[in-house]
Amino acid sequence: MKPPCKLDNQIGHRLRQIRFxxxxxxASLSQRMGLSIxxxxxxxxxxxxxxxxxxxxxxxxxxxxxxxxxxxxxFAALRIPDRR
Numbered sequence: 001m002k003p004p005c006k007l008d009n010q011i012g013h014r015l016r017q018i019r020f021x022x023x024x025x026x027a028s029l030s031q032r033m034g035l036s037i038x039x040x041x042x043x044x045x046x047x048x049x050x051x052x053x054x055x056x057x058x059x060x061x062x063x064x065x066x067x068x069x070x071x072x073x074x075f076a077a078l079r080i081p082d083r084r
Contacts, residue, residue: 007078009046011055014069016044018062032061 019029030040033054042048050058059066 005046005049007073008049010073011050011069012044012046014071014073015050015055015058018058018064018068019044022062024062029058029061033057 019026026037026040026044030037033040034057035054039048043050043054055069056066059068
């Protein structure tokens with residue numbers, strides 16, 4: 001199994017923060033998104049990359065713009081160094 005991507009970890013962490021701020025349980029949000037609890041948990045931990053359609057569904061249910069999942073991410077730190 002490949003190690004989690006830093007970006008996936010950060011997006012998953014934001015998803016969890018926003019879910020907590022809305023006082024939704026993992027079970028409640030996963031049910032509303034049509035996902036298993038394990039799948040949503042894997043998204044929140046960055047173990048699995050969340051698809052754009054699931055990210056958009058989460059933003060709709062949580063009533064936030066999709067860009068909120070990217071707030072606070074240091075994109076410069078995630079860039080791959082030029083290997084020329």
